[in-house]
Amino acid sequence: MSDFDTGPGGTDEKIPFMQQLLDSPLLLLVIGIVSPMVLYIVWGVMETIAIPLAQ
Amino acid sequence: MAEFRTCPDTGFKIDLNADKLIKWNAVTAVVFLLIGGLFGLLVALTRWPAVHLLDADLFYLALTAHGLDVLLVWCIFFEIALLYFTSAILLNARMVFPKIAWIGYWMMLIGALITNVAVLRGDSSVMFTSYPPMMAAQDFYLGIILFAVGALLGCLVFFATLHVARKEKTYEGSIPLVTFGAMTAAIIAVFTILSGAIILVPTWFWSLGLLSHIDTIMYRVIWWGMGHSSQQVNVAAQIACWYAIAAILFGAKPLSEKVSRTAFLLYILFLQLASAHHLLVDPGLSSEYKIFNTSYALYLAVLGSMIHGLTVPGAIEAAQRKKGLNKGLFEWLTKAPWGNPVFAGMALSVVLFGFLGGISGVMMGTEQLNLITHNTIYVPGHFHGTVVVGTTLTFMAISYWIVPTLWQKELVFPGLAKWQPYLFGIGMGLAATFMMGAGTLGVPRRHWDMTFADSAMGFDFPAAANLMMGLNGVAAVMGSIGAAIFILNMVGTILWGKAKVPAAAAPAEEAPAEPNVTGAATSYGSAGTMEVPGTFVLAMIFLVSFVLYYFVNWKYLSSVWGLS
């Protein structure tokens, strides 16, 4: 990700991790999809599947 | 190649494709607000015991149409307009893939029409949640799926435009906070639409007879991944508008850009997990799942909202104090432009959203307390506190700026516009309050007849419950008049508004329109002060009310259960 290497002004200063994260729409998009997919959907679906069927 | 015009009011360089797309999406949104709002009024008049307007079949039809047209169609069309505005226009960039944006627009419109026809035909009164085993006609689901894919194309165009703006260096440093908020909305929207696709496509197959069975619990889990998250799209978009309005009217910069962006990050990380608060009484799901997703995660998202609730008024206070409105704690607030609907709508929505929607949401989102109000009309009370006096009122407020600016026309009824936010905000705020009151007394939501006249076992609600449902009807009429005035003003301005006299003319008396819109809304940067004593006092009042209400409900829960 070339976006990560240089700062706004193209300086060589190290950009803090949080700022790199907040400046990267793609990374935020991935986090914003994966986190609820795993913690909410996948976890919820697994629990639902685990419910035994009535005979 | 992209063509541009320059906005005489703001100096924005406006991509003509973006211009047209924003206008079409916004106008379509307003038309659906009209349709959906009318259905809302019919629903409220039916739930007013003394009026009881519609018969049962029509009631559920109207309720279905209301939920779909306002919650889905109005909000999302408006949000697509906002996405294009905050990307192409605020970043001074060209709009990427305008053709795809148009395909998205038509898919959304055709999808919305297909679903509306299905509902109006009368064979799809399943309400917007469409829980199986209730089955709607197949085109009901098809329309929603088309609409959702169209909206996804809109998000794609937004991200592509962000990317190209960065590549072409149309702005310096990081994206401005307003755009960042819109991006948060777009990110949540992508998850929302994916969840919707995962569950609605199989449900559509089921309605076509291609699948024999849809599991109800599974449906509810995944559907609420969409249903709840779409509300978080609304919240993020609405807060982006708050920051935009603060910047436009006051030249206000966020107290700390970092803190505000981190608050949006909390949304991206946690808001969607709170979807589980809709499943708190569902059997089969573990307490670990429910509590993790609705407490630990939810509270972090609520923290994000409280930060925004503090920093938006804080930014305005800082900007006003800089201009010398320094007397006492509140001169910055009392001397604010209360007659300007852009400000009044936004200020009301900050307060009402926090007090009505926010506090009740945290109460209901608590696993134990949820039992007091689950499936009562308290729930619609809560979300009219969020999505109506919060999101809808905010979108109305910013429209009073966007429409005259983009169309370059004067408002047709400026006098009515002054009163509109108060009529709509207070009317619907009261409606939300009365619904919550009736819900606390146990009145069910989505119920045609609270007297249970033709049921085998009767039940009498306390007289206060009937009274509150009546007052809800009165308040709903007031709110509907407010909504009608808004729609009249927007449509009237677009159709018959006088062309604006370029720049020179004196600015409207009360709107201290800052020529530096472009500065505060389009760049990254903080106000550089934390001296906002008035805002801290207001925040304390909010916190105390919040804590009191929360604990009163625990007390109330103990009496409902009668364990002693």
Ligand code: HEM
């Ligand atoms: C003209 C103003 C409005 C009035 C008078 C109104 C009134 C009502 C009433 C009385 C209910 C019925 C509650 C029940 O029986 O369960 C309801 C439900 C609902 N309203 Fe509104 N409302 C208005 C505007 C809005 C707006 C602007 C939105 C969204 C942006 C909205 C979203 C909803 C939703 C999602 C439901 C739930 C439908 C369901 O349970 O399936 N309303 N509204």
Ligand SMILES: [Cu+2]
């Ligand atoms: Cu929710």
